[in-house]
Amino acid sequence: MTAEIISVGTELLLGNILNTNAQYLSRELAALGITVQRQSTIGDNHDRLADWVKDAKQRCDLLVFTGGLGPTADDLTKETVAACYGDSLVFDPEEWEKITRYFAASGRATAPNNRKQAMVPARGQKIPNRHGTAPGAWFEQEGRCAVLMPGVPREMKAMWEEEVRPRLLARQNSTLHSLTLRVLGGESDIEYRVRPLLENADPTAAIYCKTGECEIRITARAATDAEGQEKCRAYAKKFYNILGDAVYDEDVAGLEETVVRTLKEQGLTIAAAESCTGGLIAQRLTAVPGSSEVFGYGFVTYWAEAKTRLVGVDPAVIDRYNVVSAPVAAQMAAGTLEASGADIALSVTGIAGPTGGDEVRPVGTVYLGAARGDTVYLKKLHVSRPDRALVRARSAQAALELALRLAQGKIPAGTRALPRAACRDDQALAELDAAFLSE
Amino acid sequence: MTAEIISVGTELLLGNILNTNAQYLSRELAALGITVQRQSTIGDNHDRLADWVKDAKQRCDLLVFTGGLGPTADDLTKETVAACYGDSLVFDPEEWEKITRYFAASGRATAPNNRKQAMVPARGQKIPNRHGTAPGAWFEQEGRCAVLMPGVPREMKAMWEEEVRPRLLARQNSTLHSLTLRVLGGESDIEYRVRPLLENADPTAAIYCKTGECEIRITARAATDAEGQEKCRAYAKKFYNILGDAVYDEDVAGLEETVVRTLKEQGLTIAAAESCTGGLIAQRLTAVPGSSEVFGYGFVTYWAEAKTRLVGVDPAVIDRYNVVSAPVAAQMAAGTLEASGADIALSVTGIAGPTGGDEVRPVGTVYLGAARGDTVYLKKLHVSRPDRALVRARSAQAALELALRLAQGKIPAGTRALPRAACRDDQALAELDAAFLSE
Secondary structure (H helix, E strand, C coil): CEEEEEEECHHHHCCCCCCCHHHHHHHHHHHCCCEEEEEEEECCCHHHHHHHHHHHHHHCCEEEEECCCCCCCCCCHHHHHHHHCCCCEEECHHHHHHHHHHHHHCCCCCCHHHHHHHEEECCCEEECCCCCCCCEEEEEECCEEEEEECCCHHHHHHHHHHHHHHHHHHHCCCEEEEEEEEEECCHHHHHHHHHHHHCCCCCEEEEEEECCEEEEEEEEEECCHHHHHHHHHHHHHHHHHHHHHHEEEECCCCHHHHHHHHHHHHCCCEEEEECCCCCHHHHHHHCCCCHHHCEEEEEEECCHHHHHHHHCCCHHHHHHHCCCCHHHHHHHHHHHHHHHCCCEEEEEEECCCCCCCCCCCCCCEEEEEEEECCEEEEEEEECCCCCHHHHHHHHHHHHHHHHHHHHCCCCCCCCEEEEHHHHHCHHHHHHHHHHHHCC | CEEEEEEECHHHHCCCCCCCHHHHHHHHHHHCCCEEEEEEEECCCHHHHHHHHHHHHHHCCEEEEECCCCCCCCCCHHHHHHHHCCCCEEECHHHHHHHHHHHHHCCCCCCHHHHHHHEEECCCEEECCCCCCCCEEEEEECCEEEEEECCCHHHHHHHHHHHHHHHHHHHCCCEEEEEEEEEECCHHHHHHHHHHHHCCCCCEEEEEEECCEEEEEEEEEECCHHHHHHHHHHHHHHHHHHHHHHEEEECCCCHHHHHHHHHHHHCCCEEEEECCCCCHHHHHHHCCCCHHHCEEEEEEECCHHHHHHHHCCCHHHHHHHCCCCHHHHHHHHHHHHHHHCCCEEEEEEECCCCCCCCCCCCCCEEEEEEEECCEEEEEEEECCCCCHHHHHHHHHHHHHHHHHHHHCCCCCCCCEEEEHHHHHCHHHHHHHHHHHHCC
């Protein structure tokens, strides 16, 4: 089955808004085994739209529209597509009643042009909208279909999930099951390792990468939910075999969610002292609902004196080793453990740029610390592209990765361990510093 | 002049990446007075692409392509478009030399198929790429043009700004000048007030909204830079007349940049104690290069005990008034001023949800404090959509707005003032609390 996606709206052609709908629908259609041949964005112009629909209808089985269902005179999509599919629109009192109620609930009166939104296909089907006023529409002629959904992403996604995807699955006599693996690591590396698994018809697997991690989405079609689940699980196993514990979780929004859940499960708490990340770690952890169970204290110790006053870093250590150094990261982590009473403490000190770098510590040099019990683990990071936002994002991601491993009771990979008591020991700090500088 | 934008790439049709190029180019073309009639995304398929180009070439003056310039056999865009414009490709030793050097610099050898990237238009022009290996191309036939740029957004934007936009301006015998106003306030409100100004041919003005603020971009074409600047300035004045000091700055990336710059100009420093925003304020401030001049201390006081231990909130005040209350926000701000020694201190305590709300304090209830000198200013915010991320984002934005006004030496609008000494006065706190609860 082939499809095209059509986004209608002058605001898109002006670049006033970013078209996220096309990406969302492309992923969803791919998961259904439907090949998207083209995405188009067109304005609210009747003739151009009609020409376009006539052509596109010949090219593929399904046209998926978003936008153009509003109440203004500009919004012509529904009428135009109806005509192209040999259908027409009729007034639907039930929809009109809903629209009137919706307006009344927000203290407004309907205008005459709102009646347009209550027009539904005469032969085709209306598609209920539970999250807005405009119903969608489904037209069909000689086995070719067109589906119209609202342009507001929240309404469109809800209508897709609740109404449109189920219809398409029913036509295929199948259900759809998805499983998302979250994987730590660099993009090109992961993609390279799993590439052969990404070219499969059923289950399909697609990879989406962001800073410091990737998402692998496995989707299976099957007659029953149980069978779909089993197919996904079996295919996921192939990824686990290649990637091992770089796969840190399934079906979560991000690493912070897994860290918070793991801490909860283990009955542990966490705190952080942040210099170059400036609150990014705290912000990511507290973005997770219920994080107050595990996170209570965050210190943004941007200045050297803040590192000393809030988490007890020795000013002499800063002078001796530089504020961006393993000894400082070690004292920050140890001091945060003490100042907060948390079970795990993270620390970050680095040079995010654009200025402040030198030969020994170029922009992108970051030291991370993570303390648990009697041990502090230290890690050095070097982000080669001197981009402030990237350096900060990678650093926060690396710190959360340390937190996850400590919460899991593992020794984090690529770290040096220092007894927590040695954080006040000159000799031990000098050795630690030298070891990192000679890396 | 009319244009269409064409993004080439199977990865876009699969939804693996979000198409930000189309939005960027749409804005840029609109600023040049070029009407974008359609945006399309197509795969790397020679026949479909050729059909498409033949049609599109009839419909409009300029076709703007991104993507499809890579070295693999799939990347057919350049050959296909050349043929449609009656042109062909020739090997360019100079480009080949550049590609070879580029590979050598990263320790790699070129493969035979890399030679494809050194093919340039025989009659048309090659467009230099200073940020990657693939040169762009410009084809022209009977006054109709096609321009091909890389798909990687960073390379595409650079090529557009350095090479393509100047060529288009030269054809128009004009220069382009832009001015961006940043405006505080709700989206629909601002858009409604300035709508008549948004429908102008030259200068053009477009509005882009995000959480708690909007960006208004004014663009003028003119024979000289000075004239363009003057036209923008005159048109900006119309917006200032309507919006007043809701326009907080020009040509900045966001409110945090203006706050940091204003603090620097005034020789002031700032600190923050954050509960529901969980580090978001600190993170935004420290995202600005050079923020270490004004920001040294951030406290993420997520737990009640952290509010007490780090910024001296009286536990009895929390018990009496609730942790989400004006008295607690007042003590947090006053305590942060003292703990950090900063000139301005911000505080936030609220219910971001999804749980934790009740009748008196539904999800979305947030108290903000801002202390400077002998006074603490308090404000209550209610975010009606109970969306955790939205509540946090709006709260951080409102706090930065308070910071800006205090840095400017103004009394922030919509606040109640409390003498800082009264933050320890039971009677004063009780009156403050009552005043907010009766709002």
